[in-house]
Amino acid sequence: MKFMDEYRDAELAQKFAREIHRLTTRPWKIMEVCGGQTHAIVKFGIDELLPEQIELIHGPGCPVCVTPLEVIDQALEIAARPEVIFTSFGDMLRVPGSTTDLLSVKAKGGDVRIVYSPLDAVKIAEQNPAQEVVFFGVGFETTAPATAMAVYQAAQKGLKNFSMLISHVLVPPAIEALMSSPDCRVQAFLAAGHVCTVMGYEEYFPLAKKYRVPIVVTGFEPLDILHGILMTVQQLESGRAKVENQYARAVSRVGNEPAQELINKVFQVVPRKWRGIGEIPQSGLGLANEYTAFDAAKKFGVAHCQVEEPAECVAGLILQGLKKPHECLAFGTRCTPEHPFGATMVSSEGACAAYYRYRRR
Amino acid sequence: MCLAIPGKVVSISGEDALTRMGRIDFSGVIKQASLAYVPEVKVGDYVIVHVGFALSKVDEDEAQKVFEYLKKIGELGELEEPVS
Numbered sequence: 001m002k003f004m005d006e007y008r009d010a011e012l013a014q015k016f017a018r019e020i021h022r023l024t025t026r027p028w029k030i031m032e033v034c035g036g037q038t039h040a041i042v043k044f045g046i047d048e049l050l051p052e053q054i055e056l057i058h059g060p061g062c063p064v065c066v067t068p069l070e071v072i073d074q075a076l077e078i079a080a081r082p083e084v085i086f087t088s089f090g091d092m093l094r095v096p097g098s099t100t101d102l103l104s105v106k107a108k109g110g111d112v113r114i115v116y117s118p119l120d121a122v123k124i125a126e127q128n129p130a131q132e133v134v135f136f137g138v139g140f141e142t143t144a145p146a147t148a149m150a151v152y153q154a155a156q157k158g159l160k161n162f163s164m165l166i167s168h169v170l171v172p173p174a175i176e177a178l179m180s181s182p183d184c185r186v187q188a189f190l191a192a193g194h195v196c197t198v199m200g201y202e203e204y205f206p207l208a209k210k211y212r213v214p215i216v217v218t219g220f221e222p223l224d225i226l227h228g229i230l231m232t233v234q235q236l237e238s239g240r241a242k243v244e245n246q247y248a249r250a251v252s253r254v255g256n257e258p259a260q261e262l263i264n265k266v267f268q269v270v271p272r273k274w275r276g277i278g279e280i281p282q283s284g285l286g287l288a289n290e291y292t293a294f295d296a297a298k299k300f301g302v303a304h305c306q307v308e309e310p311a312e313c314v315a316g317l318i319l320q321g322l323k324k325p326h327e328c329l330a331f332g333t334r335c336t337p338e339h340p341f342g343a344t345m346v347s348s349e350g351a352c353a354a355y356y357r358y359r360r361r
Numbered sequence: 362m363c364l365a366i367p368g369k370v371v372s373i374s375g376e377d378a379l380t381r382m383g384r385i386d387f388s389g390v391i392k393q394a395s396l397a398y399v400p401e402v403k404v405g406d407y408v409i410v411h412v413g414f415a416l417s418k419v420d421e422d423e424a425q426k427v428f429e430y431l432k433k434i435g436e437l438g439e440l441e442e443p444v445s
Contacts, residue, residue, distance in 0.1 A: 015434060061363070091362060
């Protein structure tokens with residue numbers, strides 16, 4: 001595929017790796033924020049091409065992983081109702097709630113459907129006026145333009161039987177939360193390319209300045225990631241802490257302004273709980289006042305649902321880069337992708353699942 | 362989850378900016394995507410698509426820069442090769 005295959009050239013990857021080796025003089029800890037990048041790093045063995053001094057810390061950028069347990073429980077409660085058609089991206093179906101998951105609800109007769117786009121859910125609502133159609137709106141800024149458009153179009157069409165269970169999260173407040181933690185070991189960030197495709201990268205300037213960390217907007221193919229690491233190491237070795245853009249073929253400084261406009265119209269910034277981390281102020285999107293009629297948690301009265309996470313799972317420490325997956329006693333034994341304890345083993349983009357799949361050590 | 366992939370716009374339908382749709386070719390697999398957020402896109406352009414929405418037009422000049430940069434590193438590397 002054009003703009004993908006050429007960025008997977010093994011020889012060129014080696015060239016980047018040699019340059020990174022040549023420049024690295026000291027140990028550096030770099031966090032890749034996005035789960036898609038974690039997956040690519042482990043799948044292609046990118047970390048194994050790097051000098052030993054460079055440690056990649058896998059960040060919290062997997063929306064499936066950070067959706068809090070109580071929201072999963074809310075989804076399960078709504079999906080089990082007979083009048084509901086519950087629609088979701090496929091990745092959410094196996095995420096364990098307190099007692100069950102969406103696939104099991106489906107197996108017991110719940111009408112749970114996987115959709116490719118939130119607009120498909122709007123279409124299902126139009127075609128099934130006698131049913132309540134709920135879309136599970138999870139994701140980072142990348143996905144927000146799609147969910148915002150679904151709500152906006154449902155409002156335009158006057159659909160009364162469409163609503164959304166929303167657990168949208170934002171990247172910059174999570175970086176802020178990580179950096180302000182006294183345990184933080186991260187010295188630089190690879191920022192998530194597609195989040196910046198939507199949002200641009202101006203909101204990272206104050207973070208780079210305040211915490212004196214280089215932040216490099218990075219793509220998802222092996223050459224992109226190696227290039228992003230090289231740009232980061234160049235900054236670290238020369239004592240700079242700037243925001244740079246490796247992924248300029250898809251990201252501009254201001255991002256996608258029409259998308260931001262609709263996001264700002266349909267959503268408002270709210271505090272949000274992250275699975276494994278806890279509540280982070282101003283780190284999520286909820287529906288703006290004008291659109292609260294589309295809030296499934298209110299519509300079905302499930303907003304009260306609060307639960308604690310299982311104590312044995314160290315996903316929170318992994319999401320903050322304080323532990324690696326294989327350092328968990330349950331990893332690969334009692335906790336597997338088939339029977340996950342927690343967030344990071346669930347999604348293929350979670351650090352534990354990526355290590356389990358590609359690296360059994 | 363933030364997976365977004367590049368594809369080529371093969372046709373465009375719809376007049377209204379919010380409902381403009383494109384047929385996008387991902388190496389032979391054709392899928393529909395909303396072009397609501399990329400009003401500047403024309404047939405033949407490459408776009409990055411995520412959950413049924415084109416999020417940006419691929420900047421083809423920028424796409425080449427990584428390879429130009431690698432070429433430069435290569436040339437520098439050769440200059441630094443030890444003589445003996």
